[in-house]
Amino acid sequence: MSEAGGGRGCGSSVPQRAPWSLVAATAAFCLVSATSVWTAGAAPMSREERQKLGNQVLEMFDHAYGNYMEHAYPADELMPLTCRGRVRGQEPSRGDVDDALGKFSLTLIDSLDTLVVLNKTKEFEDAVRKVLRDVNLDNDVVVSVFETNIRVLGGLLGGHSLAIMLKEKGEYMQWYNDELLQMAKQLGYKLLPAFNTTSGLPYPRINLKFGVRKPEARTGTETDTCTACAGTLILEFAALSRFTGATIFEEYARKALDFLWEKRQRSSNLVGVTINIHTGDWVRKDSGVGAGIDSYYEYLLKAYVLLGDDSFLERFNTHYDAIMRYISQPPLLLDVHIHKPMLNARTWMDALLAFFPGLQVLKGDIRPAIETHEMLYQVIKKHNFLPEAFTTDFRVHWAQHPLRPEFAESTYFLYKATGDPYYLEVGKTLIENLNKYARVPCGFAAMKDVRTGSHEDRMDSFFLAEMFKYLYLLFADKEDIIFDIEDYIFTTEAHLLPLWLSTTNQSISKKNTTSEYTELDDSNFDWTCPNTQILFPNDPLYAQSIREPLKNVVDKSCPRGIIRVREESFRSGAKPPLRARDFMATNPEHLEILKKMGVSLIHLKDGRVQLVQHAIQAASSIDAEDGLRFMQEMIELSSQQQKEQQLPPRAVQIVSHPFFGRVVLTAGPAQFGLDLSKHKETRGFVASSKPYNGCSELTNPEAVMGKIALIQRGQCMFAEKARNIQNAGAIGGIVIDDNEGSSSDTAPLFQMAGDGKDTDDIKIPMLFLFSKEGSIILDAIREYEEVEVLLSDKAKDRDPEMENEEQPSSENDSQNQSAEQITSSSQEVDLVDQESPEESFLNSQPESSSPADTDNAASVSASEQNSNPMENHETTSLDGECTDLDNQLQEQSETEEDSSPNVSWGKKVQPIDSILADWNEDIEAFEMMEKDEL
Numbered sequence: 038m039s040e041a042g043g044g045r046g047c048g049s050s051v052p053q054r055a056p057w058s059l060v061a062a063t064a065a066f067c068l069v070s071a072t073s074v075w076t077a078g079a080a081p082m083s084r085e086e087r088q089k090l091g092n093q094v095l096e097m098f099d100h101a102y103g104n105y106m107e108h109a110y111p112a113d114e115l116m117p118l119t120c121r122g123r124v125r126g127q128e129p130s131r132g133d134v135d136d137a138l139g140k141f142s143l144t145l146i147d148s149l150d151t152l153v154v155l156n157k158t159k160e161f162e163d164a165v166r167k168v169l170r171d172v173n174l175d176n177d178v179v180v181s182v183f184e185t186n187i188r189v190l191g192g193l194l195g196g197h198s199l200a201i202m203l204k205e206k207g208e209y210m211q212w213y214n215d216e217l218l219q220m221a222k223q224l225g226y227k228l229l230p231a232f233n234t235t236s237g238l239p240y241p242r243i244n245l246k247f248g249v250r251k252p253e254a255r256t257g258t259e260t261d262t263c264t265a266c267a268g269t270l271i272l273e274f275a276a277l278s279r280f281t282g283a284t285i286f287e288e289y290a291r292k293a294l295d296f297l298w299e300k301r302q303r304s305s306n307l308v309g310v311t312i313n314i315h316t317g318d319w320v321r322k323d324s325g326v327g328a329g330i331d332s333y334y335e336y337l338l339k340a341y342v343l344l345g346d347d348s349f350l351e352r353f354n355t356h357y358d359a360i361m362r363y364i365s366q367p368p369l370l371l372d373v374h375i376h377k378p379m380l381n382a383r384t385w386m387d388a389l390l391a392f393f394p395g396l397q398v399l400k401g402d403i404r405p406a407i408e409t410h411e412m413l414y415q416v417i418k419k420h421n422f423l424p425e426a427f428t429t430d431f432r433v434h435w436a437q438h439p440l441r442p443e444f445a446e447s448t449y450f451l452y453k454a455t456g457d458p459y460y461l462e463v464g465k466t467l468i469e470n471l472n473k474y475a476r477v478p479c480g481f482a483a484m485k486d487v488r489t490g491s492h493e494d495r496m497d498s499f500f501l502a503e504m505f506k507y508l509y510l511l512f513a514d515k516e517d518i519i520f521d522i523e524d525y526i527f528t529t530e531a532h533l534l535p536l537w538l539s540t541t542n543q544s545i546s547k548k549n550t551t552s553e554y555t556e557l558d559d560s561n562f563d564w565t566c567p568n569t570q571i572l573f574p575n576d577p578l579y580a581q582s583i584r585e586p587l588k589n590v591v592d593k594s595c596p597r598g599i600i601r602v603r604e605e606s607f608r609s610g611a612k613p614p615l616r617a618r619d620f621m622a623t624n625p626e627h628l629e630i631l632k633k634m635g636v637s638l639i640h641l642k643d644g645r646v647q648l649v650q651h652a653i654q655a656a657s658s659i660d661a662e663d664g665l666r667f668m669q670e671m672i673e674l675s676s677q678q679q680k681e682q683q684l685p686p687r688a689v690q691i692v693s694h695p696f697f698g699r700v701v702l703t704a705g706p707a708q709f710g711l712d713l714s715k716h717k718e719t720r721g722f723v724a725s726s727k728p729y730n731g732c733s734e735l736t737n738p739e740a741v742m743g744k745i746a747l748i749q750r751g752q753c754m755f756a757e758k759a760r761n762i763q764n765a766g767a768i769g770g771i772v773i774d775d776n777e778g779s780s781s782d783t784a785p786l787f788q789m790a791g792d793g794k795d796t797d798d799i800k801i802p803m804l805f806l807f808s809k810e811g812s813i814i815l816d817a818i819r820e821y822e823e824v825e826v827l828l829s830d831k832a833k834d835r836d837p838e839m840e841n842e843e844q845p846s847s848e849n850d851s852q853n854q855s856a857e858q859i860t861s862s863s864q865e866v867d868l869v870d871q872e873s874p875e876e877s878f879l880n881s882q883p884e885s886s887s888p889a890d891t892d893n894a895a896s897v898s899a900s901e902q903n904s905n906p907m908e909n910h911e912t913t914s915l916d917g918e919c920t921d922l923d924n925q926l927q928e929q930s931e932t933e934e935d936s937s938p939n940v941s942w943g944k945k946v947q948p949i950d951s952i953l954a955d956w957n958e959d960i961e962a963f964e965m966m967e968k969d970e971l
């Protein structure tokens with residue numbers, strides 16, 4: 038183990054400035070001895086089983102990496118459904134997500150140090166040679182500075198760190214001469230022009246060849262960046278400086294961090310989600326620990342660990358204190374406003390915050406880490422994966438899941454901290470779910486919708502950089518890894534940087550680039566982590582005892598109980614504020630409350646009720662706050678209801694050889710025909726109809742009889758197509774889009790409308806596939822002739838018997854062959870470029886779109902004639918333990934529900950124009966807060 042004289046940490050019981058062991062590099066350092074105190078609780082897992090699981094992780098990595106190398110490399114990423122590389126510009130743009138792709142073989146670079154952690158030293162050596170031979174960092178591509186830093190610069194530095202470690206060991210990499218480091222330096226210089234702002238905050242994007250602001254660069258006009266984007270550079274940049282002696286990188290990263298620190302909201306000590314890079318004004322004033330901010334906090338603490346600079350710990354502790362005071366509402370972590378931190382800014386959480394329990398372990402704050410992790414695990418058990426966003430009563434808010442590693446990361450750190458075998462079982466579940474639901478013949482596919490189990494043609498590089506590392510390390514013993522992992526720190530992308538950097542080229546930190554802290558006293562400067570002996574005082578069941586009260590928190594949650602209601606209201610015995618979902622326009626008491634909150638109610642001629650808030654008319658500032666929240670909730674309910682009126686996506690699962698149910702395609706529903714959510718799924722072989730557009734009586738009824746007919750979109754109504762194939766004896770139909778290149782990855786969900794007439798005569802199920810997904814089926818027919826599919830509302834478990842028939846060795850061959858066919862023949866589909874004018878195009882809201890995308894947060898109209906929004910909420914069991922308040926609210930709602938008018942929230946009207954300046958700020962924040970890019 039190397040020396041880390043400059044590092045600071047929690048391994049010592051001496052409170053101040055004791056140099057600490059490099060073990061501190063991983064979160065395990067505070068609590069690693071907990072493993073030895075473990076004596077009871079979840080059944081211990083045998084070494085044999087851990088090894089088995091470790092081997093499973095290795096096999097899964099081979100499947101992901103092998104398919105990337107075989108079918109995608111040198112492209113940035115693998116598209117696992119169509120089994121080809123994702124090359125930017127050649128696929129439909131996915132917006133900001135594509136900014137990670139710089140035509141620099143992203144997945145290969147991001148995987149480098151994973152290969153070493155997984156003991157694949159030979160493959161690592163090959164991979165490094167490929168990077169040196171093939172990768173060009175000078176492409177005319179606009180990339181995200183943040184993503185390029187964490188994935189590419191971090192990947193090269195992680196690769197370099199382990200290359201020199203291996204070289205020193207004397208067996209592998211003997212030829213290596215810092216070539217990866219030279220590439221990292223080249224890339225570092227390419228990123229530097231982004232910092233050419235007066236604030237020192239970097240531009241969010243840069244052109245690798247032309248930099249920023251030059252006309253050829255096509256970037257540099259942006260004014261805002263996210264806090265994490267500007268505050269997640271110090272580990273990579275400092276490592277680059279210390280490895281090379283070029284101090285400029287660390288200086289720039291420190292300057293950006295200093296600026297963010299100066300701009301923190303001084304009364305709450307929180308930071309917002311986005312900031313103006315020129316003025317330093319907060320653009321989004323909502324604040325959480327997930328999307329947009331997450332790794333800023335992570336890097337403050339880890340910068341202290343890696344660099345031993347006290348100021349970073351001081352800043353981290355100050356922010357952490359604020360987070361625990363305002364955002365942490367165990368087991369939840371809820372965004373608040375930086376100026377009004379007692380006011381929640383959202384009623385949902387995003388998946389990125391799942392890293393936070395891991396960071397809390399590193400901080401040494403185990404209890405809330407266990408609580409939040411347990412809550413997240415229960416959400417996962419419900420949906421198999423963590424949806425990108427979920428509400429405080431654990432409904433899916435945004436159903437995607439791009440195989441994010443954050444939860445696995447926290448699981449690993451919690452296991453290291455507690456030694457509780459429960460966390461090994463959690464890891465086992467993650468492995469099972471990945472294999473069962475995300476594994477496809479050509480890699481692992483992101484979940485398009487965790488509710489249906491449908492896939493997206495995407496396997497992000499972080500899946501290889503992070504997921505496999507954390508899962509492998511979770512089950513590994515020290516001797517299973519060829520180096521001491523505790524000599525390194527994990528970056529946010531799980532790249533490994535050696536702790537000995539803390540004592541190398543320290544000149545930068547001595548330059549006093551970091552500001553002084555005179556206003557903070559020592560109480561903000563928590564030098565020590567809790568000792569495991571104190572954390573687990575004679576109680577090996579400590580972690581279990583924290584989880585126990587939460588064991589039903591998700592399934593039995595009280596729908597509105599978990600959101601914080603201000604403590605002072607509780608204390609004074611005051612009535613809790615009126616919640617939008619409880620509101621009834623006929624209840625005089627509610628009308629009185631509305632008035633107090635500055636909300637006026639206008640009955641429109643058409644029977645709808647319009648709500649408008651004027652905060653200045655509220656009885657007090659607290660009432661005005663309640664009013665603002667009420668209006669926001671009302672808007673969310675309105676949007677929620679609109680969403681729910683639209684049908685959810687459906688799934689087409691290919692169940693025949695060689696797919697065996699492993700490819701699940703996102704399908705659009707039809708507003709007519711058999712409702713797959715109410716009936717058993719329909720399974721059958723597919724056959725193309727003749728004519729292919731299905732607009733007249735079929736000429737090949739014998740071919741489609743008893744089968745699922747494939748029909749092309751266009752030229753007549755969907756209902757007409759359905760009738761024609763039904764008359765020919767088809768048991769179901771799949772309409773394939775005639776717009777070449779359309780894909781569910783980039784287009785919002787498509788619903789097929791009826792023909793405006795009675796469609797009760799249509800009894801068969803009908804689903805819609807975009808052209809890309811349709812091609813996968815058409816190409817499968819060309820390759821295998823007999824293709825069987827399952828039409829359902831949710832993908833069904835794969836048939837294990839059928840899967841077992843497969844020979845693992847031939848699996849890849851045939852799959853790959855099929856995938857090649859799929860790719861090469863995808864252009865052969867005969868497409869008619871015509872669309873019936875009568876066809877309705879009902880786009881459901883993209884899951885990422887949000888209630889707050891609507892115009893103005895403080896006015897809303899409601900109809901008294903439609904259904905009660907309560908009824909539209911996903912059923913949530915109420916038999917869990919509710920707080921008094923919850924019971925009270927529940928009783929109130931139950932007694933009132935019978936007489937409740939059916940309310941539907943319609944579109945909003947008339948902006949409020951006279952609200953005080955700070956209220957406008959809140960409203961802006963409300964409007965922006967759900968436009969998160971995760």
Ligand code: DMJ
Nearest residue numbers: 332441442443499529530
């Ligand atoms: C990774 O690229 C990094 O962990 C980043 O900090 C945010 N999350 C993604 C994976 O989800």
